[in-house]
Amino acid sequence: MKFNIATIPGDGIGPEVIEESMKILKRIGEVFGHEFSFQEVLAGGVAIDKTGEPLPLETIEICKKSDAVLLGAVGGPKWDSLTGDKRPEKALLGLRGALGLYANIRPAVLHDALKNASPLRSDILGDGIDICVVRELTGGIYFGDRGRRENGKLGVEAYDTEAYSVGEVERIARTAFEIAKQRNNKVTNVDKANVLESSRLWRSVVEEVAKEYPEVTLEHMYVDNAAMQLIRRPQQFDVLVTTNMFGDILSDEASMITGSIGMLPSASLGEGTLGMYEPIHGSAPDIAGENKANPIATILSTAMMLRFSFGLEQEAKAIEDAVTKVLGKDYRTADIMSDGMKLIGTKEMGELVLEEL
Amino acid sequence: MKFNIATIPGDGIGPEVIEESMKILKRIGEVFGHEFSFQEVLAGGVAIDKTGEPLPLETIEICKKSDAVLLGAVGGPKWDSLTGDKRPEKALLGLRGALGLYANIRPAVLHDALKNASPLRSDILGDGIDICVVRELTGGIYFGDRGRRENGKLGVEAYDTEAYSVGEVERIARTAFEIAKQRNNKVTNVDKANVLESSRLWRSVVEEVAKEYPEVTLEHMYVDNAAMQLIRRPQQFDVLVTTNMFGDILSDEASMITGSIGMLPSASLGEGTLGMYEPIHGSAPDIAGENKANPIATILSTAMMLRFSFGLEQEAKAIEDAVTKVLGKDYRTADIMSDGMKLIGTKEMGELVLEEL
Ligand SMILES: CC(C)[C@H](C(=O)O)[C@@H](O)C(=O)O
Numbered sequence A, B: 001m002k003f004n005i006a007t008i009p010g011d012g013i014g015p016e017v018i019e020e021s022m023k024i025l026k027r028i029g030e031v032f033g034h035e036f037s038f039q040e041v042l043a044g045g046v047a048i049d050k051t052g053e054p055l056p057l058e059t060i061e062i063c064k065k066s067d068a069v070l071l072g073a074v075g076g077p078k079w080d081s082l083t084g085d086k087r088p089e090k091a092l093l094g095l096r097g098a099l100g101l102y103a104n105i106r107p108a109v110l111h112d113a114l115k116n117a118s119p120l121r122s123d124i125l126g127d128g129i130d131i132c133v134v135r136e137l138t139g140g141i142y143f144g145d146r147g148r149r150e151n152g153k154l155g156v157e158a159y160d161t162e163a164y165s166v167g168e169v170e171r172i173a174r175t176a177f178e179i180a181k182q183r184n185n186k187v188t189n190v191d192k193a194n195v196l197e198s199s200r201l202w203r204s205v206v207e208e209v210a211k212e213y214p215e216v217t218l219e220h221m222y223v224d225n226a227a228m229q230l231i232r233r234p235q236q237f238d239v240l241v242t243t244n245m246f247g248d249i250l251s252d253e254a255s256m257i258t259g260s261i262g263m264l265p266s267a268s269l270g271e272g273t274l275g276m277y278e279p280i281h282g283s284a285p286d287i288a289g290e291n292k293a294n295p296i297a298t299i300l301s302t303a304m305m306l307r308f309s310f311g312l313e314q315e316a317k318a319i320e321d322a323v324t325k326v327l328g329k330d331y332r333t334a335d336i337m338s339d340g341m342k343l344i345g346t347k348e349m350g351e352l353v354l355e356e357l
């Protein structure tokens, strides 16, 4: 089969990790008989520098026409003084909205070989962490009405609106239940229904959708409690579904308990098969260009791409297994280095994964 | 001096922990020559059962006229099927609003004697955790406009409004800086200024207020990053100031990393000296009436009351020292029990703290 991939290297270590991932995809193409073609487009700080815009219209057009988007990272101190729509982050929010990518899938997995990377006590980790956070990505307070207005004696007031419609909740709930079916049949819905009206609607819609999935157990948890439970007993979670804002916070917390953010991929999906795939780590400008970045998160993002956008499960599995093998042979980039392991760079890590394919 | 304290035993273990705390206050009165008078009022589930309302008007009136409010806990499964304004939680939100308690102070401290209670690895804890979360408590999305409306093709939509005015941010920022001056002179402001307009206003006002406190270092952090940093490097925090919603999540996360929620007190303050003091733990209906609850969080809340509402620093310190001594003698309630320690009940713990005074 033939697939068109739009690549967005972006800023900082983005170009380095994208380069390794493209090599892996090419090898997968050779081994399994597919053709992947790549078209590089601009977004983030590098786009601001070249075009004045963090998300040029051409980028949106090309991404829309592609079969999948592979993104490295955007942002950095160079553009930190810019405000609002001029900032590199606007590229992410703009792409999510323009491509209708309402479901952000973020697995937080603790690889066996990296158990001592977690900041949690080993008795709490037990036999590992394997949580899949499903975050709504094109609604809620990220995209609601906002502005400033006079507020009598309290001065100027700024506001943002958290809003969710039945349709928006239905589709993200369905994504979560479908994923749970492929995993351990449990969904934990996280909201703040004891305070927020949008959470009460959210919860009732999730309960409706749950009826279509009698094999999946549904549990509700308030967001403050979820923030505690992720640390206290992470093994209780299978799939966690929540809003854009709560998902932003909890998915980062879930990642951190694995202790190896340089390992974690993500997928952002919409109605069709088009998806955007990116590591959850940032652009790490401090080590950019030094062959120090861990390319594994991006490499594992390409595995998610093969699985979710191209339906190539076997190929996805091949990449994941290759990564596990390399870690099993004690090779580590600096971010996951520990005593007795073999320290290698970005390119070497890419090369080693390639060799296992 | 003479002080009138409104007590709200509330539900579950609330009455038990309040009882021990009242004994401690009486002893402090005897030792230091103060007179504390108590007036018990209804709120929460018990108020629903007796009056049909979670927060009777009389309760608000009496609390307003008192010098401080001491609250046990509210809520429980018995009232879980009630909705919205009929729920026990309404008592908390109602009291915060009615008494104008805009500043919620939640210290997350890891007691030396309880180091192995933390779910974090000991090398991450280093020489301990001592974070003070300052949460805005009467504004933001908790108190903003909310409702439901039609939304064309996406069906019904529910919304909540996150709104902050200059005045609201100024006063909570000032609280945070004042507290930082008494501690390690560092404030970490947590917001989501890369996305939310209310956060951008919030951040700019915090920066203005910071100019009045040149001795205090101010740092900004996005909420998703803060959720990670609390686990990764908790020692970087001194005072953390944030909104009502983010504070709800992060203060619970900060508590959990200490591993001993039964130990943590809180204070909610407004313009004057009137404050509401309560343990951060809930009503724990499963162990209610069994003499198993840990009264220390509530006892330490009375210490905060002495300090913040009555200006009795020496007396507050006496209570805190007494608690430290009892823990140093290896006495533990069930929630903080570990190998080799002496297991005791609620009353015994109260008695032991009393003996140290
Ligand atoms: C950069 C920022 C706007 C973004 C978000 O909040 O969604 C990031 O934190 C993420 O989670 O992808």
Ligand SMILES: CC(C)[C@H](C(=O)O)[C@@H](O)C(=O)O
Binding pocket: A194, A195, A224, B089, B092, B093, B248
């Ligand atoms: C019970 C609930 C309404 C309350 C809140 O969210 O403020 C609680 O979680 C708290 O933190 O005191």
